[in-house]
Amino acid sequence: MTGTCAEWHEEYRLALKHTERIGEETKESYYKEVGRFIRWWGPEKDIETADKTAVLRYVTYNRDERNLTAATRRMRLFCLLDFYRYVCKEEDSGVTGNPIDGIEFPVPKQQPPEIIPDDDLVALLDTAAGSSFVARRDTAIIRMLVDTGTRRKELCGVDLVDVDRGHQQVKVLGKGGLFRLIPYGAKTALALQKYLRARGQRQIGSEPALFVATRPNPRGSFRLSGSGVYEMIKRRAERAGLPDTWPHKVRHTWAHDLLANGASEQDLERLGGWAPGSMMVKWYGSSAADERARDRHRALARGDRL
Template sequence: MSNELTEWRDEWATALSGGAVSGETVELYLRGVDQFLRWLGEAHPDVTELETVKRKHGDEWLAYLINERKFAPATRRVRLLSIRFWFDYIVDEHDSPIVVNPFAKISLPVPNEKPVPVIPDEELRALLKTAAGRDFISLRDTAIIRLLLDTGARRGEVVDIDLNDVDLERQEITVTGKGRKTRIVPISASTALALRKYLRARAKRPAATSRPLFLSIRPHATGASRLTGGGIGEMISRRCVEAGLGHRWPHQFRHTWAHDLLDNNAAEQVVERLGGWSPGSKMVKRYGSSMADARARRKSKELARGDRV
């Protein structure tokens, strides 16, 4: 991998860290760029300068993601967008060695819009049972799982929560979403209690005076103590294995949360506001789609139209 490529990658990482996008999004973009650069170094070691990166390399890389990595269309789409955004940044710089994004005209993979299954209550109880200990990790993981379920917050939003965003008296959390927009979300008494217990354990940690609500076990190479979105994903995967469950992922909690609200007659506008979506967004329908038929059948049974005549 050439120094030029890595330098442009590192510069873009610095530009992204300015706060225009969430930490979770930065992590996602850089993951795509890093995967591409690793593949490029192995498949085309002779491609050592930006000017030698061509569209054909993008086509080959996407074929590799399909045939070797078995990535779904949605994942391939995100990976290609990451590379596009990176090259867009490079092209826009006044001293850039290239003037055209080589990946600009590659067709984006179209994701299969399969409804995401909600997590049944018995599985949620099993997950929580694996974190029933009194040690720091157990208390932290319990608080995170309950917060994901209670608020529908994205994992990037959860790790971005600071101590001063938590109001346990009102049982509310201030969440910073996409576009750095903030919203206040309510939490249940069970989640507030889990947070209180976690905060007592947190107060004994070396990074107790730092801003992040959720701390990693060990400081990062940069010295930062904030838990990452990837850390939450790894925690959920680990807890699923301990509970004997199939694969579950953090965003599935958001789908489950949306279904629960809709299933209990919450208006779509309410779900939009609490979930941080723009008014009229199609995302609410998408997030509630996995159980939409079940909700419709239940409502029809409640109405019992035929029994009225």
Template sequence: MGALDLDDLRELKDDFATELRRRNRSKITIDGYLMRIGYFVDYLIENELPTLAPEVTRDHVGSFIESLLTRPNKRSGKPLSPEYARSNYRALQQFFKYLAAEGIIASDPFDKMTLPDAPENLTAVPPDEALRALLAECAGTDFEALRDTAIIRMFTDTGCRAGELAGLDIPDLDFAENTAMVIGKGRRPRTAPFGDKTRVALRKYLRARAKHPKAKNDETALWLGRQGRMTDHGLRQMLERRTTAAGIDHIHPHQFRHWFAHTWLANGGQEQDLMMLAGWRSRQMLDRYGKSVADERAKAAHRRARLGDKL
């Protein structure tokens, strides 16, 4: 294939990536945008539609989104989720907004388009007994047992995202304050406190880590695997392996975050404090996290209030 036209979406997506880096977006965020733009370009090529930005119309974008809402998943054969279509819509919307701002396109094809509807899928909050079973599965004194126990306790005690935990370095831990300095979305740092059991688990792991073969190659990465620093994908693989061995439903990292939010609120924690701890700027996030068991918290609050008994 020869050189692409400078107005071709395949060329422009790299310019968009440069703009995202200038805005200090994380690599995970940038890669996500580029992947979804790539899906759109593949769709245009497969259907013999134009890939030059000025020639892309609202109909082209609309037909792509419609294809996502009707296309079966290659693995399961089931239809792709509406939320998957929405994530592609949002990525392309930001891309074309950038193209319009740069004067590359005269009009934005997303003008007067609306985000596809999607039913609200509530994330299940893992029951306490499942988390205890998971910790029991990790019991032991070998390196992986100590590491996985520390990871799971950090997930439950801090409510951190997988990427935030994977990015931790040893100097980010402050054992005088029992806190970890994590880098959240938008490259925003925040302090994540943890309790005594997590502290003990971390200290035991760090003593084992000092003897790990990869410790000399990567002196700062907190979590080490066979190849060196563990990625967020490595954390997910560990959880899949451990939950299977524990005989419980698979728990993905974000479910720990939902458990953290639910448990905080159920124990009378203040919403404003939860926003600070979780790194949320919008109160809308309070409604999303732990919403699947919000009725449980409401009933517990009613039992504590004993309103009828006051008469």
């Protein structure tokens, strides 16, 4: 026996922990999705039994019984592909060929990114009105997300020293360990100023994090977590009557707006922390081009000339 699926899943987690080729959020996604497959197949089964036949059965299960979208099924296969690359590389696994090789990946239908209208963003901000610490903090977070397009975990990784209030820009550590500077506007600067005044009244010691929680975590840090930001946005969105709003949708909106207002795809890659030639950026570019075309058509008002 060369090890159970559960044992290899745990070893994969440890291997992911030390790799720098992908970001933390991607690592979590890979580990979680591989876990779905292993729980479905059987954690106690030997890894050699999780062969191509098993994977194909899982593909069919996700498509025909779970009715998952092509995008979700494609993502799950990519996660398994990475897992099996690791397993195959280990000579004592007994797995000599990647079971994912030769399997056709689903191609999702291209849908435009979901954008949050300005009125909805105003409604979201309205739920954080007030002068309490939490209200000041949440307002600053929402405005920073809207203004900079940062990923929530990137924003939570920002320290006080990373904020250049004089030039109204913030230094963010993105995927691949790359830093980038992103400017923010006057209203965000004001919200940040009010939040920092409230933060200064908290008993948090020498905590370096820009955004802090009301209570320390088990390690004694007050740094707000990415999941904390997600839960805050979802809670406030539901209060505003916007159940389909989440932090990454704010990033979609930021990227779309940037391109729709004349920025180049290269500008977006640099500010958003995407690799050159990113398919995600091209997706945003296509959506923004569609909107510009509609705006020009409205401005032409061809039928109104008759």
